[in-house]
Amino acid sequence: MLCAIAVFAPAARADNPIVQTIYTADPAPLVYNGRVYLYTGHDEDNSTYFTMKEWRVWSSADMVNWTDHGSPLNLASFSWAGANAWAGQAIYRNGKFYWYVPMTVRATGQMGIGVAVSTSPTGPFTDAIGHPLVSNGQIDPTVFVDDDGQAYLYWGNPDLWYVRLNADMTSYSGSPTKIPLTTAGFGTRTGDANRPTLFEEGPWVYKRNGLYYVVFAAKCCSEFIAYSTATGPTGPWTYRGTVMPTQGSSFTNHPGVIDFNGGSYFFYHNGALPGGGGYTRSVAVEKFGYNADGTIPTITMTSTGAPQIGTLNPYVRQEAETIAWESGVETEPASEGGMNVGYIDNGDYLKVKGVAFGGGATSFSARVASAASGGAIELRLGSATGTLIGTCTVPGTGGWQTWTTVTCPVSGATGTQDLYLRFTGGGGSLFNVNWWQFTGSAAATDAITNGSAENGVTGWRVFGAGTLTSTTSVAHGGAGSLAITGRTASWNGIAQDVTSRLANGKTYAASAWVRSQSGTPQARATLAITAGGSTSYVSLTPATTVNSAGWTQLTGTAAVSWSGTLTSATFYVETASGTDGYYLDDVSLP
Numbered sequence: 001m002l003c004a005i006a007v008f009a010p011a012a013r014a015d016n017p018i019v020q021t022i023y024t025a026d027p028a029p030l031v032y033n034g035r036v037y038l039y040t041g042h043d044e045d046n047s048t049y050f051t052m053k054e055w056r057v058w059s060s061a062d063m064v065n066w067t068d069h070g071s072p073l074n075l076a077s078f079s080w081a082g083a084n085a086w087a088g089q090a091i092y093r094n095g096k097f098y099w100y101v102p103m104t105v106r107a108t109g110q111m112g113i114g115v116a117v118s119t120s121p122t123g124p125f126t127d128a129i130g131h132p133l134v135s136n137g138q139i140d141p142t143v144f145v146d147d148d149g150q151a152y153l154y155w156g157n158p159d160l161w162y163v164r165l166n167a168d169m170t171s172y173s174g175s176p177t178k179i180p181l182t183t184a185g186f187g188t189r190t191g192d193a194n195r196p197t198l199f200e201e202g203p204w205v206y207k208r209n210g211l212y213y214v215v216f217a218a219k220c221c222s223e224f225i226a227y228s229t230a231t232g233p234t235g236p237w238t239y240r241g242t243v244m245p246t247q248g249s250s251f252t253n254h255p256g257v258i259d260f261n262g263g264s265y266f267f268y269h270n271g272a273l274p275g276g277g278g279y280t281r282s283v284a285v286e287k288f289g290y291n292a293d294g295t296i297p298t299i300t301m302t303s304t305g306a307p308q309i310g311t312l313n314p315y316v317r318q319e320a321e322t323i324a325w326e327s328g329v330e331t332e333p334a335s336e337g338g339m340n341v342g343y344i345d346n347g348d349y350l351k352v353k354g355v356a357f358g359g360g361a362t363s364f365s366a367r368v369a370s371a372a373s374g375g376a377i378e379l380r381l382g383s384a385t386g387t388l389i390g391t392c393t394v395p396g397t398g399g400w401q402t403w404t405t406v407t408c409p410v411s412g413a414t415g416t417q418d419l420y421l422r423f424t425g426g427g428g429s430l431f432n433v434n435w436w437q438f439t440g441s442a443a444a445t446d447a448i449t450n451g452s453a454e455n456g457v458t459g460w461r462v463f464g465a466g467t468l469t470s471t472t473s474v475a476h477g478g479a480g481s482l483a484i485t486g487r488t489a490s491w492n493g494i495a496q497d498v499t500s501r502l503a504n505g506k507t508y509a510a511s512a513w514v515r516s517q518s519g520t521p522q523a524r525a526t527l528a529i530t531a532g533g534s535t536s537y538v539s540l541t542p543a544t545t546v547n548s549a550g551w552t553q554l555t556g557t558a559a560v561s562w563s564g565t566l567t568s569a570t571f572y573v574e575t576a577s578g579t580d581g582y583y584l585d586d587v588s589l590p
Contacts, residue, residue, distance in 0.1 A: 015324045015353065016305030017272055017282035018066050019058060021331050023047075025281040026087030026140075026202070027256040027267035030097075030121065033530050033568030034497040035059050036260055037121045038267070039090045039099065040283055042071070047279040052085045055101060057122050061497045063265070063285065063306040064353045068321040068331045070339050072123020075103060078114050080131055082106040087202060087254055090121070091143045091169075093151070095533065097121050098128070098169045100141040100153060110137040113155060115170050119533045120565060128170045134163060136176065140254075144205045144233070152233055154179075154214070157201035160186075162234060177234070185228055185237035189219055198226055198239070202254040205233075211294050215243060215255040222251040225268065227296055244268060244299045251278040261309050261461040262468065263287050266299050310459035311356035311416050311449050313501040315440055320366075320433040324353035324418075327384070334434050335401035336367075342400065342432040346375070349384045349422040356449055360440055361413040364390050367434040371400045375425020377433070379410065381417045389413045394431045403434060410438065447501035447508065447589040448571065453482045463572040464492030466581075474583050476513040476551045481585035483517070487575075494584045495572035501589075502529070502569050508558040510540050510589045514573060515551045517581040525554045525573050527589075532564020551585075558589070 017024075023043035030037045038058040044051040054074035060066045075081050081103040088101030097118045105112040112135030116125035134155070141155040143165070151165035153172070160179040163172045179185075187198035202217035211229050214237060218226035225244040228237040244253065248270030256267035266288055269281040276282055286299050287306040312318070320341040321331045328348030334340035341350065364379055374394040380386045392408035423430055449459030456470040465488040472480040484494050502508075514523040525540040540556035554573070573584055 015064055015351075016303050017270070017284040018064075018305060019068075019283055020273060020326050021068065021323075021329065022056075023273065023276065023280045024056065024283040025052070025269045026254045027269060027283040027285075028087070028089040029256045029258045029265070029267050030090050030092065031258050031260050032092055032121050034495075034499065034570050035061050035568055036063065036258065036265075037090070038066070038283070039088065041085060041087060043280050045275075045280070049279055050084065050086065051279070054085055055088060055099070059122070061499060062309045062312065062354065063260070063287075064308040065312055065322050065324050067319055068323070068339050069122040070331070070333055072118065073099060073101070073116050073125040077116060077125065078103065078127050080106055081114065082109075084111070087140045089142050089204075091145065092121070093145060093169055094167070095119065096169075097125070098143070099125055100133070100143050102139040102141060102155070105132055105135050108135065110135060111139050113139075113141045113153075117170070121567065122565070133170065133172070134161075134176055136161070140202045142203050142205050144207070146207065146233055150233075152205070154203050154205050156203065158195060160199055160203060179235060179237070183239075185235065185239055186216075187218065187226060187239040204255045204257055206257060207233075208259070208290070209294060213257070213296075215257055215296075217253050217255070218242075220251075222246045223253045225253055225255050229294075240295060242298055243296050244301070248272065248301050249277055250281045252281070263309075264290060265306060268301070270301055272301075272303070308354045309461070310497070311354045312352060313447065313449070314355050314357060314361065314419070314438040316447075316501045316503060317435050317437045318352070318500065319435050320350070322352065323350050325351040334432075336403060336434060338434075340369075340432045340434040342429070344375075344423045344430045344432070345428070346423065346425050346430065349420050351384075352419045352421075354416055355419040356416045357413040357438070358440065358446070359414065361389075361410045361438040363407055363439045364392060364410050364436065365405055365407040365439070366392060366394075366436040367403055367405050368394045368397070368431050369400055369403045369434070370394060370396045370431035371398065371402075372396060372428060372430060373426065375423060375430035378422040378424060379413075380420040380422055381413065382420075383418075384420045384422050386420065387412060400432055413438070447498045448496060448587050451587040451589075452478050453480055453585050453587075454478050456480075457482060460494055460496050462492070463495030463570060463574075464489055466492050468494060471583070474515065476515070476585035478585075481515075481583045483581065483583050485517070485581040487579040487581065490577050490579065491574045492579070493573040493575070495570050497568070498527075498571050498589065499566065499569045502560050502566070504566070505561050508560060508589045510554075510556055510558050512540070512554045512573060512587040513551045513585045514554060515583040515585075517583065522576040522578070523552065523554060523573055523582060524576065525556075525571065527558050527560070528568075528570045528572070529560065529562055529566070530568045531562035531566045536562070
């Protein structure tokens with residue numbers, strides 16, 4: 001059993017760090033099929049050194065509600081490893097996920113980098129080759145695949161190394177090469193004759209608009225985050241300055257940078273949670289925008305974190321371990337699969353941000369288990385002491401993994417609200433929660449958020465390339481619609497992630513109205529569903545008529561079914577050919 005991190009937060013506090021149930025470090029985000037998967041290390045409670053035995057995975061579609069997928073990889077996964085499950089990074093290629101992680105090689109006592117593989121972003125992962133991929137005593141791998149298909153692995157502390165990976169991602173060509181650490185390339189360090197440049201550790205390499213970036217932990221100690229750029233993947237590098245100054249209560253930091261859903265995000269770690277510090281760290285995130293010349297602005301740690309993308313649908317099953325903020329609880333593997341929330345005491349709570357109740361919820365159900373006498377789940381809006389909309393009684397079930405479903409009526413849940421599940425009862429651990437779900441009117445259960453487009457671009461994003469805006473100059477219904485320009489391929493279009501809103505086996509009667517910006521649209525709406533490692537596509541066909549204002553209705557039934565774990569579902573509008581811009585309005589997927 002883990003020791004709980006007690007967090008007593010005022011109702012108005014923000015949601016950074018993004019994980020509060022355990023200490024996390026060394027964030028490595030990966031964008032895949034409309035979600036961000038976050039791979040982290042795990043600082044053990046009460047650590048007085050970098051005591052780390054496993055790696056963890058989290059994911060989010062909205063950047064604020066993060067789902068705990070547990071630990072699909074640990075030191076025991078590698079027969080040749082000793083200690084130190086330190087900073088790694090995962091990447092997707094060839095239908096598989098490759099996770100590069102450093103640890104001590106038992107036979108030599110020096111650090112080496114292994115590679116684990118899975119067909120799912122959440123694992124389980126297994127050792128791909130049975131021995132270290134590289135081992136020269138240095139750490140912190142980052143992996144990058146260039147536009148020409150050549151993959152590179154970089155790593156290092158105190159040096160910076162790279163090697164060209166083969167297409168199989170588990171072997172390499174040539175020999176590991178040391179990148180020259182010049183002051184022109186990596187800045188000037190003062191006060192340490194043995195290390196003349198600022199480069200310390202934790203490189204993160206990526207490419208944007210033809211420019212290569214290496215973001216890294218600089219100086220020591222305490223570290224700050226700096227970066228350099230180059231016109232090629234191996235340099236020569238030019239030092240560009242500070243990304244995140246020295247701050248926070250951890251003397252280390254570690255960067256991760258992604259673009260997601262039209263925004264750019266910077267992940268890092270600090271020691272902001274109770275009991276936090278240099279060996280008990282916590283992952284956090286900030287949204288940022290590049291300067292016009294591609295330089296990165298200075299980013300400051302906040303307790304606010306990134307803004308929410310879209311909303312969360314309460315009318316489909318939501319895992320209890322999908323959390324924006326919590327107080328007092330922990331997570332653990334559930335006997336029914338996945339994870340559950342447990343170690344719940346009286347007064348503990350979960351916060352789920354931006355829940356779209358729409359026209360109103362009528363009841364609430366939760367999957368619960370208790371080896372004690374149970375307790376109650378209070379459903380509150382706005383804060384842990386906010387408006388009470390319902391209370392579900394949880395009985396004793398005879399075991400912590402002996403599950404039953406409880407249901408209670410709900411009143412007053414409308415619109416978009418922050419939802420708090422507050423747990424009450426007697427002393428000690430009360431019960432576990434595996435998942436929850438609301439029911440409501442038909443109008444409240446549309447899988448599409450902001451289908452009327454009356455709330456601007458809220459809930460919507462670009463699939464592929466293009467610029468998404470809200471316009472009041474053209475509308476099918478109401479005051480406005482969505483517009484997309486700058487499409488570079490026919491499959492690019494306006495999209496919405498509906499992963500958490502689909503029910504397996506349900507048939508949806510879908511509708512969307514489209515108007516071309518340069519003539520009659522040859523558009524189609526597509527639902528792309530990825531589960532069990534494969535993707536299926538359900539397309540709607542245009543109606544036979546175009547109304548007097550030039551709007552075409554796309555209609556059809558989408559019979560949704562999948563086997564295995566559903567990892568993503570995206571609704572998007574594309575064209576049969578061409579890249580014309582178009583308008584979109586009045587979308588429904590009830």
